[in-house]
Amino acid sequence: MFTGPLSHARARAHLNATDLHLARGGRPVLTGVDLTVSPGVRLGVAGENGRGKTTLLQVLAGTLVPDAGTVHRSGTLGVAGQEMPIAADRTVGDLIDVELAQVRAVLRAFDEATIALAADHPEAAQAYTDALTAAEAVDAWNADRRVDVSLAALSAVTDRARPLATLSVGQRYRIRLACLLGAGHDLLLLDEPTNHLDADGLDHLTVKLREHPGGVVLVSHDRALLSDVATAILDLDPTIDGRARLYGGGYDGFREAQRAERERWETAHRDQSLERQRLAQDLSAAQNRLSTGWRPVKGTGKHTRATRAPALVRAVHRRQEALDAHVIDVPEPPLRFQMPPLEAPTGATLLRADDVVVRGRFETPCSVLLRGGERLVVTGPNGSGKSSLLAVLAGTLAPDAGTVQRGRGARVGLLAQESPPPTRRRAFEVYEAHAGTEGVGLARLGLLPADTAHRPVTELSIGQRRRLDLALLLAARPQVILLDEPTNHLSTTLVEELTDALATTGAAVVIATHDRRLLRDTAGWPRLRL
Missing domain, CATH: 3.40.50.300 (P-loop containing nucleotide triphosphate hydrolases)
Incomplete structure (x- = not known):
């Protein structure tokens, strides 16, 4: 820790933002953001790509003026934006x-x-x-x-x-x-500071931020950094009232509180939707009685018919009024990722590579044996050949030496690091062409909302295209899932859901990753270091 005058001076570090609002192109980017950063507070900022994380840093730094709200700063300010000075x-x-x-x-x-x-x-x-x-x-x-x-x-x-x-x-x-x-x-504003750092650099950054006696605002997709450094998390992803949420308890406290709030949101929306459905059914039943039920059985007098009809009309009006008065004021909650059932015969060999080599990528012979339900994590520094090995296992790259064999009928799917060149076709059309008639419906996967699925792929963000890539992989119902840096460009929420799903799927799973949190979450999986 810092000692002496430097640490005492940090008492002046203070950053406060109140009710920040900002829109671009008519689209709200920041809505009602409140935060306070004082000495010792390390605030992590989380959210999907495009949720305004970088914009928020620019507002806090004073390089961008919000449409509404105020920012007050005390102390010296250091900013690591995505542009060089x-x-x-x-x-x-x-x-x-x-x-x-x-x-x-x-x-x-x-x-x-x-x-x-x-x-x-x-x-x-x-x-x-x-x-x-x-x-x-x-x-x-x-x-x-x-x-x-x-x-x-x-x-x-x-x-x-x-x-x-x-x-x-x-x-x-x-x-x-x-x-x-x-x-x-006194204050540090950092935008994705882990980009371009190796393991030693990540360790140094983590130590320096934890030692920093002033205040820190940290935008990052690196869940390990957020877990190791952040004392609180500001979540810019959608909420039930549209305002950003501030969670204490560090990253783990954020994940627990976010899950609980998401469940309450889903329950509230479901209850209101079910109540509207009940009111609509009551109205339909009343309308049916009005058209048919008011006619008494044969032989009943005209007076009975005349007195019953007005009561039925009033019942229809009451139910119509009740339905009109019932407004679903809870917005539809965000989608949850739903891994489709992927089964593979337990114990049966699905994929086997013996002494494979790719010259210029990995020279040491490498062997892999995968059976149904088995797990493997491939690690190693940049350039060690992790992506090449996964491509060999997927059959998209021929090895220079060694052999690769698939079990009879075994389906192998690869999520590559980079998305293919985007097309002008709409996302759901690309998915349906890939999935065919037997594939899981795109909506059931919970990866792309309907409005996004109906946009051309060229108009999707990097994160949205990455979600489409994952959907295309799962559409083929693979028995062996090969994932190359699967956390790239995905939100922390989706990564957590995907990690949980991978732990229980019946398919064999191979992950190549540098993601430190994912490595921690899969600590019990066998390792292959290149």
Whole structure:
């Protein structure tokens, strides 16, 4: 933990947003967002792609003005957005200077105050005291050292003369992140900071954020980072009243509370829908009695018929009024993912690979044996050949050595890392063409709502196309499921539902992933490291 003046100064860190509203293109992006971040609070921001997470950070940083609501900030602010602050024709040192500009200014002010004090200028003592306090508040003299430590820990380039144009996007982002971790800001706003980090970099980021004595707002799809770092979660996904939800108890508390709230929402909507259905049935029955039931049996007098008909008419009117008065004011809750039944003969060999090799991808011979219901996690660093191995198992890539055999009639499905090029056909048409007449209906999977399913695939977001990819995989009712980085571009809610479903399906499952939370959730599965 930080000690001394730096930690005491963080008491000034404060960020408050009240009733934020913002729309783009006529579509609400932020609706009634409230949050408070004080020292020691690390707020994770969760939600599907397109729910306004990056927009919220821009509003909190002051680079975007909301349509309504207020934002108040106290203390220094460090922001890691998805745009770089300087052009690629500058150097690593230039980027560091930009990110440490406030530290540099504090040190210049201290130097000037020191010179003035030595010259015995009037009021020099107070100016020196103020400058010293400001420099101690950010531990300015150690800022460059802290940056150097983070540069090394994040495997970032340390040569300050190196032109940024010679670096990859990932390397530039690691430099900028190292600067923010070392600058001593009171408040940090971070947008997907785990992008481009390896395992050591992730560990360093986790430690630095947990040690940070100020406030943190963290937008991330990395469930492990949220689980390890966040003290509270702001959920921007749909709610029963349309407003964002703030949950305490860290990531696990968020998941538990979100599940409970979703169940209450579903119950309320179901109860109102059933009541409307009952009222409609009562009206239909009354209308039937009016058209047929008011006629008495043969031989009954005209007076009886005349007195019964008005009562039946009044009954129809009462039931029509009751139906008109009943409004379903609870919006339809979001879909839940429903894994279709996938069965495979227990103990029967579905897929077998013996000593397979793909030159340039993985050179060490690799063997895999899969029976019904078995599980396997494939791990290894980037470039170790995980995706290539799954492609070999799926039959989309021929090995340079070794053999692959499928059991008779075994169905094997692969969810690749990248979606195929999008088509102008509507999503449900693509699904129906793939599923055929025997496939599970798209609506039953709970992956795409009806309005999304009727849009051309070219108009879908990356996350929505990823959901369609998953639906296409399941439509073939595979007995062996091969998943290559299945958590990419999916919401935390869907990932949790998918993980639960994979644990119980009768199909054999192979997962290749870097996702640390998914690795934790599948800790009991056999491992194959490449």
